[in-house]
Amino acid sequence: MDTATPLAVMLESAVRQVGQIVLGKEREIRLALACVLARGHLLIEDLPGMGKTTLAHALAQTLGLQFHRIQFTADLLPADILGVSVFDRERSQFVFHPGPIFAHLILADEVNRATPKAQSALLEAMEEHQVTTEGETRPLPAPFFVIATQNPTQQVGTFPLPESQLDRFLMRIALGYPDAQAERMLLAGEDRREMIAHMQPLLDPASLLAAQHKVSEVFIAEALLDYVQALIARSRGGKFGAGLSPRAGLALVHASRAWAFLAGRSQVLPEDVQAVLPAVAGHRLRGPAGEADAEALAQALLASVAIP
Amino acid sequence: MASRGFFPPLPAGHWLFAGIVLVLAPHALHLPPWLSALAFAMIAWRWAAAAGRLPLPGKWILLLLLAGSAAGILLQYRTLFGRDAGVAMLTLMLALKLLEMRSYRDALLTVFLGYFLVITHFFYTQDIPLAVYLFAVVLVLSSALVALNHPASARHWRRPLKLSALMLAQAVPVMLLLFVLFPRLGGPLWGMPSDAFSAKSGLSETISPGSISELVQSDAVAFRAQFEDTPPAASSLYWRALVLENFDGRSWGRQRGRQEAQPALETAGKPIAYTLTIEPHDKPWIFALEVPDPQALPPDTFLTRNLQLLANKPMQRLTRLNLSAYLDHRVAADAVPSQLKHALQLPEQGNPQARELALRLRSEAGSDAEVVARALALFREQGYSYTLTPPLLGKNSIDEFLFATRSGFCEHYASAFTFLMRAAGVPARIVAGYQGGEFNPAGGYFIVRQSDAHAWSEVWLEGRGWVRVDPTAAVSASRIQNGIASALSAGEPLPFLLRTNMAWLKQLRQQWDAVSTYWDLWVLGFNQEQQIGLFARLGFGIVSWRELVWGLAIGLGVALGLIAAFTLWPGRRAAPDKVQALYLRFCGKLEKAGLARLPSEGPLDFAQRIRVLRPELADDADALVRRYIALRYGAHATAEMQRLFAAQVRRFRA
Numbered sequence A: 001m002d003t004a005t006p007l008a009v010m011l012e013s014a015v016r017q018v019g020q021i022v023l024g025k026e027r028e029i030r031l032a033l034a035c036v037l038a039r040g041h042l043l044i045e046d047l048p049g050m051g052k053t054t055l056a057h058a059l060a061q062t063l064g065l066q067f068h069r070i071q072f073t074a075d076l077l078p079a080d081i082l083g084v085s086v087f088d089r090e091r092s093q094f095v096f097h098p099g100p101i102f103a104h105l106i107l108a109d110e111v112n113r114a115t116p117k118a119q120s121a122l123l124e125a126m127e128e129h130q131v132t133t134e135g136e137t138r139p140l141p142a143p144f145f146v147i148a149t150q151n152p153t154q155q156v157g158t159f160p161l162p163e164s165q166l167d168r169f170l171m172r173i174a175l176g177y178p179d180a181q182a183e184r185m186l187l188a189g190e191d192r193r194e195m196i197a198h199m200q201p202l203l204d205p206a207s208l209l210a211a212q213h214k215v216s217e218v219f220i221a222e223a224l225l226d227y228v229q230a231l232i233a234r235s236r237g238g239k240f241g242a243g244l245s246p247r248a249g250l251a252l253v254h255a256s257r258a259w260a261f262l263a264g265r266s267q268v269l270p271e272d273v274q275a276v277l278p279a280v281a282g283h284r285l286r287g288p289a290g291e292a293d294a295e296a297l298a299q300a301l302l303a304s305v306a307i308p
Numbered sequence B: 001m002a003s004r005g006f007f008p009p010l011p012a013g014h015w016l017f018a019g020i021v022l023v024l025a026p027h028a029l030h031l032p033p034w035l036s037a038l039a040f041a042m043i044a045w046r047w048a049a050a051a052g053r054l055p056l057p058g059k060w061i062l063l064l065l066l067a068g069s070a071a072g073i074l075l076q077y078r079t080l081f082g083r084d085a086g087v088a089m090l091t092l093m094l095a096l097k098l099l100e101m102r103s104y105r106d107a108l109l110t111v112f113l114g115y116f117l118v119i120t121h122f123f124y125t126q127d128i129p130l131a132v133y134l135f136a137v138v139l140v141l142s143s144a145l146v147a148l149n150h151p152a153s154a155r156h157w158r159r160p161l162k163l164s165a166l167m168l169a170q171a172v173p174v175m176l177l178l179f180v181l182f183p184r185l186g187g188p189l190w191g192m193p194s195d196a197f198s199a200k201s202g203l204s205e206t207i208s209p210g211s212i213s214e215l216v217q218s219d220a221v222a223f224r225a226q227f228e229d230t231p232p233a234a235s236s237l238y239w240r241a242l243v244l245e246n247f248d249g250r251s252w253g254r255q256r257g258r259q260e261a262q263p264a265l266e267t268a269g270k271p272i273a274y275t276l277t278i279e280p281h282d283k284p285w286i287f288a289l290e291v292p293d294p295q296a297l298p299p300d301t302f303l304t305r306n307l308q309l310l311a312n313k314p315m316q317r318l319t320r321l322n323l324s325a326y327l328d329h330r331v332a333a334d335a336v337p338s339q340l341k342h343a344l345q346l347p348e349q350g351n352p353q354a355r356e357l358a359l360r361l362r363s364e365a366g367s368d369a370e371v372v373a374r375a376l377a378l379f380r381e382q383g384y385s386y387t388l389t390p391p392l393l394g395k396n397s398i399d400e401f402l403f404a405t406r407s408g409f410c411e412h413y414a415s416a417f418t419f420l421m422r423a424a425g426v427p428a429r430i431v432a433g434y435q436g437g438e439f440n441p442a443g444g445y446f447i448v449r450q451s452d453a454h455a456w457s458e459v460w461l462e463g464r465g466w467v468r469v470d471p472t473a474a475v476s477a478s479r480i481q482n483g484i485a486s487a488l489s490a491g492e493p494l495p496f497l498l499r500t501n502m503a504w505l506k507q508l509r510q511q512w513d514a515v516s517t518y519w520d521l522w523v524l525g526f527n528q529e530q531q532i533g534l535f536a537r538l539g540f541g542i543v544s545w546r547e548l549v550w551g552l553a554i555g556l557g558v559a560l561g562l563i564a565a566f567t568l569w570p571g572r573r574a575a576p577d578k579v580q581a582l583y584l585r586f587c588g589k590l591e592k593a594g595l596a597r598l599p600s601e602g603p604l605d606f607a608q609r610i611r612v613l614r615p616e617l618a619d620d621a622d623a624l625v626r627r628y629i630a631l632r633y634g635a636h637a638t639a640e641m642q643r644l645f646a647a648q649v650r651r652f653r654a
Helices: A006-021 A026-037 A052-063 A078-082 A116-128 A180-188 A192-197 A205-217 A222-235 A246-262 A270-281 A294-304 B010-029 B033-050 B059-077 B082-099 B104-123 B128-149 B158-181 B211-215 B337-342 B352-364 B368-381 B397-405 B410-423 B471-475 B477-482 B503-524 B528-537 B545-568 B576-592 B603-613 B615-633 B639-651
Strands: A042-045 A067-071 A083-088 A093-098 A105-109 A130-133 A136-139 A145-150 A171-173 B221-227 B238-247 B252-254 B264-267 B272-278 B301-303 B309-311 B319-325 B329-332 B428-435 B438-440 B445-449 B453-461 B465-469
Touching (some): A006 A052, A006 A205, A006 A246, A026 A145, A026 A246, A026 A270, A052 A192, A078 A130, A116 A130, A171 A270, A205 A246, A222 A270, A222 A294, A222 B576, A222 B615, A246 A270, A270 A294, A270 B603, B010 B033, B010 B104, B010 B128, B010 B158, B082 B104, B128 B158, B128 B503, B211 B410, B238 B453, B272 B503, B352 B397, B352 B410, B368 B471, B410 B428, B410 B453, B438 B503, B445 B503, B453 B471, B576 B615, B576 B639, B603 B615
Parallel strands (some): A042 A145, A042 A171, A067 A105, A105 A145
Antiparallel strands (some): A083 A093, A130 A136, B221 B272, B221 B445, B238 B252, B238 B428, B301 B309, B329 B465, B428 B453, B453 B465
16 A cells, blocks of 8 residues: 555554553544544434543644533523623723634534524534624634534434434544443543643644645545445435435545554545444434434445445 | 576577577578588577576686687688678677676676677668567567566566567657658768679679679669659660770670760650669669750769769669650760771771671661661571570680570660671760560559669661660560560579569569668668758748758657656556446355355455455455455556556456
């Protein structure tokens, strides 16, 4: 294959460094990183206490990104996310106080607890990479990356993200329980929070932007686009209730590029598509009866399409 | 010393040997046998040494061989210089160098010596087959050079050949440009060694019984003639070369000294324009049709009083001349009585019977013209025969021919007739040249060969001037009308091809002659004149050498740019369908071995599975899959990669 670029080497060591904090979850860490590189946003859906926050924090620390955490609650207002203008008496004018959204990496914890109004404030910022309050538009820092978490159970009194909102996330992953060995190490090891505090950033926003640019240059052959289209076409009929949108197709391509780049390659292979497809398409697919076992659906889709 | 010396690693060594043998082989045709044998024995020695069967010769043996070779050449040629001795020397040197090859540098030097020897072949001939052969030799030598310089690429013996063929092919446009555009000088750039012309056949300066009949047995081309309009009839194609006026009793010679004078010439009608392309014959005479237009002589030629057209220098290279001739003419010699007197000169003694016959003719005839007619009637009626193999003649050759043997070739008839005329008091002379020629429809020109050599007479008649009389025509009219092959009986020693009735063979020969004539004219004979003419015809007007140099620079720039663009351009892409078909073939081979690829299994996953299930195949499969990925999913899939991939798939065994 190709010789890995220095950036890819750095990213590889970033994966390893985060892997020392979040044990036994290399694949998920890679997906999260690929998501950043593809300029997308990540939704982690899992039970509490599975390390969602730790992952986000460790990632931010390793990538050298400014990190803000927003805990979504039922009474969260858009201004709590975006910021407010307060009248400054000395200067006799309104001064904007930026909200927590003005950071490189945002952890939006338990987004389904907030009202749709607050959710849409976040989602609009994710989509536009800018914030408009009181008639003024302010750009968000670049890179800008949101990790939102959602608790799948205890849906009473929550506002689960509708499908249209889910589509805004490039990937949705679940962390799941660690395996026995990883759990043992976690139990025996030192405090994760302290470890994160002592982590060395391996990248900085500028090199991450450069990496994002490199990812967009990863080559996609005609044969591979054929494969992507075959996958999309299969998802739109037969066994599947809701097919993949064109946006989903684009997401698949971007994510595959990022995955290939992380593997140190300059071209996308069918394996890259297969690796990212469950995360990219899982929250967009529906079975014939409307059920949504993401992983099973994605694997069924992959198995049913021959690589052209 | 039992050293094996330096022998290049194998493909290079084989190429080197092949190149040396091939470059030396044609020289065996003209080198003395002992010399060829010695050279090839030395090569064989080197070969045996490389195989470890013989030790290489030590320094003293080498010195001995060198001294022996030089002495042998000196004995053979009496010199170490000149064409033949020089080539002999180079041949032995190359063989000796092979025996003395002790380092990588020596091997390179041997190749370059081989290149040099390629050129020496052109001292002997420059025809198309040789040129093609030498191209092949250069290809082989270049392959040796490639293999020597880049051993890594030479794992297979064919690789260096491919590479050198590619390089030479890329050099072809450059070669053509240089050939067409390189400014030619007025004269030759270099001269041939003087001994290069020794063996040219052609008319000699004297004619004696047997001299022409010997020449006629050669089918070598003397010259070619192309008429601008309809060619005249074959019976009037008398190509004059020499006028022979001095008779010593046996042979006829030409008048010495440069008799440049305006002949008293009356012409009628329009001149016939034609072009002669004369093969080098190392003599100054030009085979002009009767009678050349004195006003339109080619440069560097002159006309003598007796109408010989001569060049200022012997013709040592292919010469192309534009001429025009008046077939209808009258040459008077009235103004020069000394010339007429010369045309009556005979030796004091000899051939008494012929003299007697001449006097009888004289007394019976009323006029000179009647003497001529009676003499011709004599030839016609008294059982004379036309043959290439007449009996040998003694001292009184004319008497013996006229009264005893009665069979002879054109020189016998011309000689006897001229003798009779002179003895009868009619001024007469012999003209030697060629008669007729074979029309080549493929090229639209006449080929005149040595076999068309002919001799005839000219007599001076009061009021008519010099008149051509061909006594051979009286004996064998078909010689003049249909050519020599039809005039001689089947047993005569004529060249085979002149006789053949096989139309296709004749046609093939004529087409080949047309091709090689173009080669002679446009490749070998591409001189300053041709170059300027070519550009004038292309509409560039008269080009100067500066314009040619500019054209050359621009042309070379464009050609090299195009070659570079073509070779460096990644544009020639692989065919995706073909690549996939090859990959499926690879998968099919594995499937037969019980390792089927799943439809949705990517190449990397498949390679990984092969590594687990069939570790012994993993390395080949990995390399193959890597190339497949580059071809199918990479950005720079070239046709060359596809070719390599195809070879990998072909070789793969599961």
